[in-house]
Amino acid sequence: CKQFAEYTDEQLYKIISNSIHNAELTHRSIQSFNEYLFKIGVDEAPARTSAWTYHQHYAAFKQLKHGTVSDIDTGIIIDLATTELTRSLAASIDQLAACPRIVDIWHKLIRLRCNPTSVKCFPGERYRRLTGECNNLKYPLWGMAGRAERRFLPPAYMDGVSIPRQLSVDGHPLPSARMVSNIVHRQDPCCPLRERDLSLYVMQWGQMVDHDVVDTAGLTGAEDSSIMCCNISVKLLEKRPECFPIHIPKGDLHFPSDCMNFVRNLPAKDDWCRFGFRNQVNQATSFLDASFLYGQTPTDSKRIRAFERGMLRMTPNGLFPPPGSSDTRSCQVESKEHYCMKSGDFRIHVMPGLTSVQVMFLREHNRIAFILGKLNPLWNDEDIYSEARKIVIGQLQHITYAYWLPYIVGPDRIIQYGLRVLKHGYANVYDDEIDPTIANEFAVAPFRFAHTLLQDTVPYLTEKAALTFRSEDMFNKPTLAFSKEGRGVSYVGLGLSQAPLSKADEKVVTAVRDNLFKDMHGRSLDLISLNIQRSRDHAVPGYNAWRKFCGLPYAFHFGTGPGGLVDHFPENAKKLQAVYRHPDDIDLFPGGLSEIPMPGGVVGPLFSCIISQQFSNLKRGDRFYYENGFKETGFTPAQLDSIRTTSLPRLMCTHFHLNRLQVDPFRLPNTFTIFDIFTNVWYFCSVLDFH
Ligand code: HEM
Numbered sequence: 001c002k003q004f005a006e007y008t009d010e011q012l013y014k015i016i017s018n019s020i021h022n023a024e025l026t027h028r029s030i031q032s033f034n035e036y037l038f039k040i041g042v043d044e045a046p047a048r049t050s051a052w053t054y055h056q057h058y059a060a061f062k063q064l065k066h067g068t069v070s071d072i073d074t075g076i077i078i079d080l081a082t083t084e085l086t087r088s089l090a091a092s093i094d095q096l097a098a099c100p101r102i103v104d105i106w107h108k109l110i111r112l113r114c115n116p117t118s119v120k121c122f123p124g125e126r127y128r129r130l131t132g133e134c135n136n137l138k139y140p141l142w143g144m145a146g147r148a149e150r151r152f153l154p155p156a157y158m159d160g161v162s163i164p165r166q167l168s169v170d171g172h173p174l175p176s177a178r179m180v181s182n183i184v185h186r187q188d189p190c191c192p193l194r195e196r197d198l199s200l201y202v203m204q205w206g207q208m209v210d211h212d213v214v215d216t217a218g219l220t221g222a223e224d225s226s227i228m229c230c231n232i233s234v235k236l237l238e239k240r241p242e243c244f245p246i247h248i249p250k251g252d253l254h255f256p257s258d259c260m261n262f263v264r265n266l267p268a269k270d271d272w273c274r275f276g277f278r279n280q281v282n283q284a285t286s287f288l289d290a291s292f293l294y295g296q297t298p299t300d301s302k303r304i305r306a307f308e309r310g311m312l313r314m315t316p317n318g319l320f321p322p323p324g325s326s327d328t329r330s331c332q333v334e335s336k337e338h339y340c341m342k343s344g345d346f347r348i349h350v351m352p353g354l355t356s357v358q359v360m361f362l363r364e365h366n367r368i369a370f371i372l373g374k375l376n377p378l379w380n381d382e383d384i385y386s387e388a389r390k391i392v393i394g395q396l397q398h399i400t401y402a403y404w405l406p407y408i409v410g411p412d413r414i415i416q417y418g419l420r421v422l423k424h425g426y427a428n429v430y431d432d433e434i435d436p437t438i439a440n441e442f443a444v445a446p447f448r449f450a451h452t453l454l455q456d457t458v459p460y461l462t463e464k465a466a467l468t469f470r471s472e473d474m475f476n477k478p479t480l481a482f483s484k485e486g487r488g489v490s491y492v493g494l495g496l497s498q499a500p501l502s503k504a505d506e507k508v509v510t511a512v513r514d515n516l517f518k519d520m521h522g523r524s525l526d527l528i529s530l531n532i533q534r535s536r537d538h539a540v541p542g543y544n545a546w547r548k549f550c551g552l553p554y555a556f557h558f559g560t561g562p563g564g565l566v567d568h569f570p571e572n573a574k575k576l577q578a579v580y581r582h583p584d585d586i587d588l589f590p591g592g593l594s595e596i597p598m599p600g601g602v603v604g605p606l607f608s609c610i611i612s613q614q615f616s617n618l619k620r621g622d623r624f625y626y627e628n629g630f631k632e633t634g635f636t637p638a639q640l641d642s643i644r645t646t647s648l649p650r651l652m653c654t655h656f657h658l659n660r661l662q663v664d665p666f667r668l669p670n671t672f673t674i675f676d677i678f679t680n681v682w683y684f685c686s687v688l689d690f691h
């Protein structure tokens, strides 16, 4: 505290009090400014939104709004106050935090507007909570929905607190995110490549897992409007701290203007109301717990559950989730009979394939609930619901760890990080010192790897025809899912298993790189620019910092020889060199995605390390992980054996009403040649084991 010896307690009190007070004033003035911009039509109301503005509505702080409205303001105020405090005292956050006098005064003052997050746990509870709280009895908040994401590495904010990372190590501005996207990630539409024999279902499962474990909250304008950062004067832009628009370089082959809208993500409230660098909020439970199906709060769950025989609500024909009363604006409806479905995750309609997988799990829950109800006539609704939910989550975890993850990170990483599932018996891997909370960096770059696996088309396979629809025409619409009297869900699901995965390289299809969320005015976004800009918004350090984190060689130069980008093909290293000034500057997404994939995986050494680390945390830091044998909460050995027979083809056969399917729908079926007859053959669904 020596550094602050010249200040009396009264002076420190005044400085800290001023910083909080000024932060409140600034926040209020930003809010009124937003109201004004909304009134004069700069920001767009959700009612008028087209797919283009949906981007912000997806990210909006939705799921937990009712419970945590004040957390939104508190997070912003603490962020503003921290910035002012570091400036007033000309000190870093670490220096401030090392001074107990400052910390004490801060807590006295901040208590007036911020309550530490607290929950009550009961060790005997048999089932995981919807919110994820109390999973860890020692650290009950770990993995809970609505909390700050954790960091694997400290952020690189320009001011050490909140301003996005924008400069090269040599002080020059970083290249525009769109420029990086154009030079590193452009895919020639003529010749998209396919990824080995993997199917598009690999991509779709990934998006479902992603939505289960992460939903980072964004900022919105007045009355939930979409904040517009382009087409406003520089003066106005300066007054909008939410804005961090992407510069589009001259001569862009797709975008005529020079600005792509980009709004920063919400600053999180710290669990203990401490000051600190800006962090972001995960609205989802970090655990792989089918939160996309069950919701993350008791209020949400009330809208999802039927409260009868353990079932989740369904339309009378038993095919779909019912409409959501407050989510009607969450998709674009093209027919009077269609509606936006209610699910545990607001983003269910982003692509027809995602709707298809989510509906499959809804049907599976109700199938299991029906069987449990029949077998246990004395069980009440709550008993059946809880047990069915536990089984569905077990199935989801089993398929993800046993069948999906190895295709992503490759078999070597599965062994290295202890991610293999057992064939028999309990694994008992729980460690209450492991924090499963989703890492900010995992969500911002490595786990977005699957954006390269996307195709320009949505395959749709009926009994009679193989059709395709343009992906860019299908974003955010329930049209295909409801088509053909509701059989569309199955046709999309089957289509995914029969279509090749786009190659796991650095190239990304134009459907999302140019035409993401295209609306009737022709406005669209570039998902890859968003990914890059998002990592700067979160101030995620550059490529080399991550190579070091993973114990991989540091790149001193852009060559691919020793001391350089040793995990890149020369062609990709050259592309990176064309946009970046130093290997330290390379943003995590382009740097990692352009690495040579691991043998048997789709991501390179860096992404596979970060993804494996996160999945290891999700396995070992989840007390309810399905292979754990705890008496109260685990499965019986017989139940566990049964969960282990769960397979994706069984789920698809049952819920998409199929006659036949290949053994592994994550891979394309083999044609019957002499060499591969036994590798991934078609089966009649009736032959598959039903449990
Ligand atoms: C057509 C399919 C998809 C579309 C349209 C899509 C679109 C988006 C959009 C708009 C964002 C937010 C971008 C931002 O502003 O930062 C996002 C984030 C993300 N995407 Fe995708 N995505 C798709 C598929 C996938 C798949 C297959 C994965 C698989 C692993 C994935 C993983 C992620 C992750 C991890 C995030 C960050 C989520 C968060 O922090 O809340 N996406 N995606």
Ligand SMILES: [Ca+2]
Binding pocket: 212, 213, 214, 284, 285, 286, 287, 288, 289, 290, 291, 292
């Ligand atoms: Ca979850």
